[in-house]
Structures are given as structure tokens and as C-alpha cells.
Amino acid sequence: MSAPTVTSTIRYIGVDDKTIDLFESQYPVPNGVSYNSYAILDQKLAILDTVDPRGTEQWLKNLEQTLAGRQPDYLVVSHMEPDHAGNIQRLCEMYPNLQVVGNAKTFTMIGQFFTLDLPDSRKVLVGEGDTLSLGAHTLQFFMAPMVHWPEVMVTYEQSEKVLFSADGFGKFGTLDTQEDWACEARRYYFNIVGKYGGPVQQLLKKAAALDIEIICPLHGPVLRENLGYYIGLYDTWSRYQPEDEGVLLAHASIHGHTAKAAEKMAEILRQKGAEVVLCDLNRTDVSEAVEDAFRYSKMLLAAASYDAGLFPSMEAFLHHLKAKTYQNRAVALMENGSWAPSAGKCMKALLGEMKNIDLCEQMVSIRSAMKETDLPAMEALADELLQK
């Protein structure tokens, strides 16, 4: 396995999945994903989370190698989503003396997902701040409801100062992927956890009271250096504040004219000194567009009218943004229509359902193809957006 050793007594036993096409059946993961699972070797041996059923075979091999003939005493369940909980039943059946550590909601979900009749003697029910000694290691549990799902909890190991952060600080990409952390962690965060900024803030407050040297998430690399950087990004993201000054210019064109106008608009904005990311919503996965919408301080949307409404890729994008509680951004609109433009009105209505959107008063309305005569209005819209 391409596994990191977390510490000499805390072992990584997770697996890389390079063959999955869509994570959670909707997110493309060109570099795959890792399902992280850990083992703490002490007088008592604890396993922290299992893996997706797609990784069972490799995980069992990693587990066997790490156990080296020992029996695990505890399975700590941070999160019941099947990419982590998929092997709970299997593990409990393999080790009849294994005790499962979870909160009340964990055990309800175990009953829902599995046909596993765990007697009370095999359940260790924990609540906020409870501890469990393994010998030299002490686990402390903190509830993190809605840092993705309601039963989520994180575990802090006191002696080695390790935070097992559940889906928090997760990232797409297998562990052997060489890439910048922030890009795929940001796409993961906003698309998967993004709706739950408030609960993430609550968790960050709890984490601030702990002395953390290592963060072990359930996806992506173990973080052990410069932790302030990662925690700072999570703080910015979960407060819905922009990470960078700049404009996401997202366009939805049918025959290319709206796209051409968007490209011209990008040129105008750049000439005025703005950082611009251009996104063709028809040809870019919406999770990438959602990521950039949250990353930047401003957004300009350019869309074709369609059947007295809005071209579907733009409509879908705005629905995704609303679902992830997009807010606190300045937005400008460009529409295109050949007989009765309707895109602008539709975009305004969808943006009107979001919180704290500072919409430009001006809107550029193009008839079929952008002309020289459209340029003054485009310049003026760019100025208005950049002044916000």
C-alpha cells in the first residue's frame, strides 16, 4: 500500500480507489479518491472507520498486516456514510468481541444500513467530550453534527495530539496523487460540506481548544505541517467569505454567440486588472464551477434565453449554488436572446432566492450576436462589478 505511517503507533490502513467514475454518483474524480481508515496499536487496539465496499479486499489485507495476529478491541465510527462505514458489518462478524464506539445516532444508522444485531455489550455509546483509554492513548470524542451528516463525530487522540476529523479536511484524489491540496479540497468542501458552514464553524471552535499536531481526515492526505493554513481555509470557506479577489465568468451558450460575448467580457475585465476565470457551463463539470463561484469575490453570468426561460446548464448551476447556500458575493448578468430575451429575468429570480447577493443594477442584453454597439454597455457593467 502507498500508505503513510501516521505515527509509530497510529497506522494508516485505508485504500486508494482509482477506478471509481463518480464519487457519490455525481462528482468526477479524475485522480480517484482515498477511503482513509486508521488503526491505533496500544494495550487495546482501535480501528477508526472502515472503507467503501469498493476497497474491502485491499483494506482487509492492510488490516491483517497491521493487526499482525492481534484482535481489534474497538471500531470507532465517525461517520455512517457507506464510503467509510461500508465494512462495519463485515468487521463485526469477523471479530465477535469487537466493540463499536459511536453516538446514539450512529447506532440508529447502523440498524438502518445493516442487518447487524449488536447487543448492548458490544456498543460503547459516547457523547460530547467523553474519553476512552486504550492504554497510553486516550481518545476523546466531539460531536460534529451536520459536518456532512447528523451522526458525525471527530476523535482527538490526546497523547499524540492527533485529530481524526471525519470528512472535515477531506480531499478528492488518491494518496499518491501529486497535486496542490487546496484545489481538490476546495471542490470537495463546497460540493459536499458547503451547505453546512455553521456546523463547520462550531467544529472549528471546538478544534481551537485542542492542541493539534496531526489531522487525519477520511479522504486525502494526513496533514501534519502548517496546520494553520488548512484551518484558515476552512474558516474562510465556512464563513462563506471569498478566498480570492476575482471574477468567475460562467457562460451558457447554445450556438456560441453568448460564449463569444463572455470571452470579450473576460478580456474587458482583465484589461481593467481583474483576475478572471472563464467557465463554459456546458462543458465543465458543475462541481468545478461551484468551487470557483465560492473561491472568488465576484461572479458574472452570461446565458442564452431558452424556451422563454434559461438555458439548462445555467439553470442547473444556479440551483447547485442555491443548494450550497452561495452568498456574500457581487454578481453581474449578461443575457442573450433572439426574439424575447428571458435569461436575465430568470437568473435574477434564482439569485433572488440567495442570501446577500449584491447584484449589479445594469445588465447587458445581447440580441443574437454581440456587436460593436454592445461594447459600451459591457464596459459599464464591468466597471460596476469591479467597483463592488
Ligand SMILES: Cc1cc2nc3c(=O)[nH]c(=O)nc-3n(C[C@H](O)[C@H](O)[C@H](O)COP(=O)(O)O)c2cc1C
Ligand atoms: C431551443 C431554443 C430555444 C430558444 N428560446 C429562446 C427564447 O425563448 N427567447 C429568445 O429570445 N431566444 C431564444 N432562443 C435563442 C437563443 O437565445 C439563441 O441561441 C441566442 O440568442 C444566440 O446565442 P447563442 O449563440 O449563445 O446560442 C432559443 C434558441 C433555441 C435553440
